[in-house]
Amino acid sequence: MTDAPFDPARWRPASFLPDEDARDPALLFVIGVLCFLACLTALGVIAADRAASGWSSQLRSEATVIVRAQGGETPDAAAARAAEVLAGVAGVSEARALEKEKAYELIRPWLGDVAADLDDLPVPRLVAVGLDRRKPATAATLSAALKGQGLDAVVDDHSVWLKDIRHAAGVVRWTGVVIFLLIAGAAGAVVAYATRAGLAARRDVVEVLHLTGAEDAQIANLFELRFARVAAIAGAAGALAAGGLGVVLRLIGGGDGITPALPIAWIDLLAVLPCPVLAAIVAAVAARLTARRLIRQL
Amino acid sequence: MRYGRGPEVLSDVSLSLPRGSFHFVTGPSGAGKSSLLKLIYLAARPSSGAVRLFGEDVTTLGGGDLPRIRRRIGVVFQDLLLLDHLSAFDNTALPLRIAGHKPSEYRNDVAELLTWVGLGQRMNALPPTLAGGEKQRLAIARAVVARPEILLADEPTGNVDHEMALRIYRLFVELNRLGTTVIIATHDQDLVARSARPVLHLDKGRLRPLPPQGPAA
Structure with a gap:
C-alpha cells in the first residue's frame, strides 16, 4: 500500500501532541463560561463606577442651605437674603431660594398634610446652591459668608452622601476584583486539571520525547502553548458573548443604559477585549506550573 | 539493579565498552538485556x-x-515507541527537532534515510497503518537519523525478513565505521554468528562475555 506522493520540501513539522486533544469541547465551554462571567463582572464594575462618579459629581456641584428667620424677618425674606449673599461668594455659580411649598414638601412626611396651618409655624426655608464644578466653594466658606451677614443657616454640602457613595463604589470595585480573581483562579484550576489529564493521557508521548532528549521545559511548553491557545479561543468566545449582551443592554436601556443606576457606555464594551489575552496568560501559567511539576515526578 | 522492590534483574554487571566498538547482547528472555540497555539510555x-x-x-x-x-544516544526500543499521531517523516525527524535543528537542515536527510530503509513511499503514513516490519524500520530510522555517538537497539530485527535484517545490520556497521558505538540486544543467533562481533551474554542477570562468533558478515 502506498500513500499520496510526499514532498519533503513542503513538509511542515506536526505538533508533538495530538491535535484532537486541543479540541476538548468541555474545556472550551468551561473556560468560555468563566471568561463570559469575568467580562460581565468587568462591565458591571465599570458601570457601577461610572454611576458613582456621576452621582458624586452631581452632589459635589450642589449644596443645600437651611435658613431660619431671626427677629422680625420673615422666612421668605431671610431665604432671599441668604440667596443673595451666597450668590456673591466665590465658587458659587447659582443660589436660589426655594419656594415655601418645597420646604413644606420636605416636612410633610413628619407632620402630615397640614400645609394650610404651616404659615403659623417658623418653617425654615431652603436655598439651593449651585457650585462651580472646577473650584467649588466649601461649606465653611458658605457658612462664614452667611454668618457674616447675620443669617442663621446650616450648610449641607452633601459630604455625608458623598462619603457613602465613595464607600459603596469602593466596595463594588473591590468585590469585582475579588470575583475577577476567583474566576481567574477557577480558570487556572480547570487548566491545571486538564493539563494533569493531558499528561496522563499522553504519557507515552512524554516518555518518547524524554528518551529522545527533550528537556522538561520543552515538554511543558507544548502543554503551555496548547492550553494558552484553547483559553484564547474560549476567552474570545466568552468576551464576544459578554460584549453582545452589553450591546443588548445598552440598546434596550436607552441613553443611560439598562437603568440609570448602572449605565453602560459604548466605550465600556472595549473592556472585554483583553479577555482572550488574559485567559491565555492564566492558562499558560497554570499549564506550565502543573506540567513542570508533574514531568519532574515522571 | 532492581525495579522497585522486585527481584534483582542485573547483578555484578561490570563492563567497559570502548568508543567506536560494536557489541551484541544476547541471552534468554528475562536475562536482563533490555534492563542493561535501559541503564545505558538513561531510562533507569x-x-x-x-x-x-x-x-x-x-x-x-x-x-x-x-x-x-540522551541526545548523543540513539535507541531502537523493543516496543518501538513510535508516536501514532505523527507521520513516518515526523517520527523520524523527532530527534532532530528536539535538538533544535531547522527543517531546512535535515528534511532531505530524513527523506533519504526513509527511502534507504524502504519507506520512501510511506513517508506520510501514520504508524498504525504500517506493517510490523515497516514500523521496525521506522524506529531504526528515528534512532540513527541524528548520527548518535552510541546506538542501542533492542531486538531491531525481530519483525523483519532475513534480507532486511542484513540490510539493517549493514546500516549499523556503516554507522559503527563512522565512529558510532553500537550495542544490539538480540535473539537472532544467525545474525550474531555472521557478524563476528564480541558478545555480551546475560544469563539470569549476570554477565558472561563471549568471544566473537563466526565469520564477519
Missing part, C-alpha cells in the same frame, strides 16, 4: 553501582543534565 538508574557515559558518571546527574546525554 542502577539501585547500586554507577554508569559512566562519555566520561561522566550519569547516575549522579540531575534531571536537567539528562537530555544533553
Whole structure:
C-alpha cells in the first residue's frame, strides 16, 4: 500500500501532541463560561463606577442651605437674603431660594398634610446652591459668608452622601476584583486539571520525547502553548458573548443604559477585549506550573 | 539493579565498552538485556553501582543534565515507541527537532534515510497503518537519523525478513565505521554468528562475555 506522493520540501513539522486533544469541547465551554462571567463582572464594575462618579459629581456641584428667620424677618425674606449673599461668594455659580411649598414638601412626611396651618409655624426655608464644578466653594466658606451677614443657616454640602457613595463604589470595585480573581483562579484550576489529564493521557508521548532528549521545559511548553491557545479561543468566545449582551443592554436601556443606576457606555464594551489575552496568560501559567511539576515526578 | 522492590534483574554487571566498538547482547528472555540497555539510555538508574557515559558518571546527574546525554544516544526500543499521531517523516525527524535543528537542515536527510530503509513511499503514513516490519524500520530510522555517538537497539530485527535484517545490520556497521558505538540486544543467533562481533551474554542477570562468533558478515 502506498500513500499520496510526499514532498519533503513542503513538509511542515506536526505538533508533538495530538491535535484532537486541543479540541476538548468541555474545556472550551468551561473556560468560555468563566471568561463570559469575568467580562460581565468587568462591565458591571465599570458601570457601577461610572454611576458613582456621576452621582458624586452631581452632589459635589450642589449644596443645600437651611435658613431660619431671626427677629422680625420673615422666612421668605431671610431665604432671599441668604440667596443673595451666597450668590456673591466665590465658587458659587447659582443660589436660589426655594419656594415655601418645597420646604413644606420636605416636612410633610413628619407632620402630615397640614400645609394650610404651616404659615403659623417658623418653617425654615431652603436655598439651593449651585457650585462651580472646577473650584467649588466649601461649606465653611458658605457658612462664614452667611454668618457674616447675620443669617442663621446650616450648610449641607452633601459630604455625608458623598462619603457613602465613595464607600459603596469602593466596595463594588473591590468585590469585582475579588470575583475577577476567583474566576481567574477557577480558570487556572480547570487548566491545571486538564493539563494533569493531558499528561496522563499522553504519557507515552512524554516518555518518547524524554528518551529522545527533550528537556522538561520543552515538554511543558507544548502543554503551555496548547492550553494558552484553547483559553484564547474560549476567552474570545466568552468576551464576544459578554460584549453582545452589553450591546443588548445598552440598546434596550436607552441613553443611560439598562437603568440609570448602572449605565453602560459604548466605550465600556472595549473592556472585554483583553479577555482572550488574559485567559491565555492564566492558562499558560497554570499549564506550565502543573506540567513542570508533574514531568519532574515522571 | 532492581525495579522497585522486585527481584534483582542485573547483578555484578561490570563492563567497559570502548568508543567506536560494536557489541551484541544476547541471552534468554528475562536475562536482563533490555534492563542493561535501559541503564545505558538513561531510562533507569542502577539501585547500586554507577554508569559512566562519555566520561561522566550519569547516575549522579540531575534531571536537567539528562537530555544533553540522551541526545548523543540513539535507541531502537523493543516496543518501538513510535508516536501514532505523527507521520513516518515526523517520527523520524523527532530527534532532530528536539535538538533544535531547522527543517531546512535535515528534511532531505530524513527523506533519504526513509527511502534507504524502504519507506520512501510511506513517508506520510501514520504508524498504525504500517506493517510490523515497516514500523521496525521506522524506529531504526528515528534512532540513527541524528548520527548518535552510541546506538542501542533492542531486538531491531525481530519483525523483519532475513534480507532486511542484513540490510539493517549493514546500516549499523556503516554507522559503527563512522565512529558510532553500537550495542544490539538480540535473539537472532544467525545474525550474531555472521557478524563476528564480541558478545555480551546475560544469563539470569549476570554477565558472561563471549568471544566473537563466526565469520564477519
